[in-house]
Amino acid sequence: MTLTSLDLKAVGPRIRMMMPHLTPLEAKVVETVFGRRGFDETIPLKQIAEEAGVSEAMVVKIAKKLGFSGYRDFRTAVYEYSRLPTAEMHQELSVDDSSAEIVQKVFRTSIQALEETLAILDMDDFDRAADLLYRAKNRDFYGVGGSAQIARDVSHKFLRIGIRASVYDDSHMMLMSASLLGADDIAVGFSHSGNTSAVIDAIHLARKSGARTLAITNYDNSPLAAIADIVLCSTAQGSPLMGENAAARIAQLNILDALFVAVAQRDYQAAERNLGRTMSAVTSKRRDKGGS
CATH class of the missing domain: 1.10.10.10 (Winged helix-like DNA-binding domain superfamily/Winged helix DNA-binding domain)
Structure with a gap:
């Protein structure tokens, strides 16, 4: 270094x-x-x-x-x-902090996580991930707890442009899914620590089944990262009160938002057409400004 x-x-x-x-x-x-x-x-x-x-x-x-x-x-x-x-942005939270200090510290920690995640992001790996997600026949996302919520968020975004992805947060369902994947598929493991056994086992089996694998994690030397074809890392400083997951989650969501745009860009006309269709499909479920 x-x-x-x-x-x-x-x-x-x-x-x-x-x-x-x-x-x-x-x-x-x-x-x-x-x-x-x-x-x-x-x-x-x-x-x-x-x-x-x-x-x-x-x-x-x-x-x-x-x-x-x-x-x-x-x-x-x-x-x-x-x-x-x-x-200098990261400052530890204290039980004596005022509301203004809490807001400042939380926001600055997230800004630092975004800046530093951008600094370590490997653009070649990012492009490879976007290509695989775009071309895949099946896209299976694995995560538990908070990581499963991140997986659901990106799955929702992809569905809006006509790209289907399945999210699994149960260890048995993950393994069943992974066993059915093949060379035209991609499995994505979400784990902040990179040590979540259920996700590691599923990604290992998916790779053994012939699928390509992508890890979204905070540690590029973690067991999950070690077995994935591609690794996209977030980075965030820990905090005794908030943990490091909070800021890392924001950084991971930004990585995935960028991936979503990159995948949509690979067939922009189809993405725009499907976005119009999915938005139209849920219009009836929205209330006007004058509604109660």
Whole structure:
């Protein structure tokens, strides 16, 4: 990982994605660096090691594990990232916050998630995903809990333009669906953590059945990401009160909104025609402005 080859906005997200793969002691060192006020390019290796309670060799080892050439490369990247306006947006919520402070913090955390997700989004993978979704005979979406709601949202959008997708949030139904997929189909797994067993098992079986697979997750090194053909990642900082799912959900919805537009663009006339038909079909269910 070098500053010449990576957008600075992606430094924080890439490190956060690696955190689940660090030991508690290694994670403590990273938290020491990010939690330190006045961290800059003059902070010596020895000082960070002392503050984290580890050896200097351990700090260097962690920097390399995170993808940097060494401590200096890591220090420079973190320092430059910390100077970005987006890096300063995230602030922890407090029980003493006023309503205005709560709104500001929640909105800024979401804005940061959008900015940094955009920085790490792989456009080649995005285009491949759009092509597969457009061409697929069957599109099966797998997710549980909040991830299932995201799957339903995008399924609804696709239906509006005449592209049908099935959503499964039951582990048995997922496996039944996956077993029937083939080479002309795509299975999409939605999981914030990338560790949801039901989704992983279904995507694994779908791939074994010959289907192409896409993962929508917050961690590109997760078990789900490891078995998918294509991975589209969101990124968001955690919060003790809100968790990280809230902001990540907004970022994932934006990725999927963009995918929806990209798929519609591949046959715009058909999408426009079907949009008119589906809108007309539900017009009778809407009330006029004068209605009660």
